[in-house]
Amino acid sequence: QKMNKTDPTATAVHGTNPQNLIEKIMRNRIYEAPYWKEHCFGLTAATLVEKALKLDGFGGMFGGNRKPTPFICLILSMLQIQPEKEIVMEFINNAEYKYVRLLGAFYLRLVGKPVEIYKALEPLYEDFRRVRRMTDQGYKYSHVDELVEEMLKEELCCDVTLPYLQKRNVLESNGSLVPRASLLDDAPFVKFNFDFTVSKQPTTSRMRTDVLVFPHTSLDDI
Numbered sequence: 001q002k003m004n005k006t007d008p009t010a011t012a013v014h015g016t017n018p019q020n021l022i023e024k025i026m027r028n029r030i031y032e033a034p035y036w037k038e039h040c041f042g043l044t045a046a047t048l049v050e051k052a053l054k055l056d057g058f059g060g061m062f063g064g065n066r067k068p069t070p071f072i073c074l075i076l077s078m079l080q081i082q083p084e085k086e087i088v089m090e091f092i093n094n095a096e097y098k099y100v101r102l103l104g105a106f107y108l109r110l111v112g113k114p115v116e117i118y119k120a121l122e123p124l125y126e127d128f129r130r131v132r133r134m135t136d137q138g139y140k141y142s143h144v145d146e147l148v149e150e151m152l153k154e155e156l157c158c159d160v161t162l163p164y165l166q167k168r169n170v171l172e173s174n175g176s177l178v179p180r181a182s183l184l185d186d187a188p189f190v191k192f193n194f195d196f197t198v199s200k201q202p203t204t205s206r207m208r209t210d211v212l213v214f215p216h217t218s219l220d221d222i
Contacts, residue, residue, distance in 0.1 A: 003041045010082040013111045018079040030068045040077045055099035059134030060159030109151045114166045124148040
């Protein structure tokens, strides 16, 4: 059907039609889904934003009957219309709407080049917001940083086999990426000195112990 065709101006991704990045069985289920028929026909980059703002979950196939989620329907629609990279980056950099951010991140993971994927997605490790994940077992809760970790480290996400992604250390070794700084790298350690007194009759001994406390650790946690 015409509504399922890839935009004729779209370019091949990883040597294939962009929609082929989602397996045929899943694509056919998406094409038959009410959400696809009602909300994805004739989408443009502008109307895509309106749909993305209404997302309330992340996932591929949902429930015991494995229906396509709105999230994966919009991913296929993005593969179909191939929005400009600037729009995708606006999605990823959108700090207000977490599902819009995840939509852009997952799309880039499918179509992007390794260096741009790492550079765009790794900053999202600092996004700890809770999100609803739609699975074949129902709703589960996860967090943005955990889902980004899955996109970068796993072979499967949202029931989609992800394109091969070079390991980060390989890109570091050839100079394509600089080593990623940990959030703790620049955080100062706080050193506390504690004196513990152990009393015995008739003598008293004193023992001094040095304790290194990580950032954000309170005295109540010790």
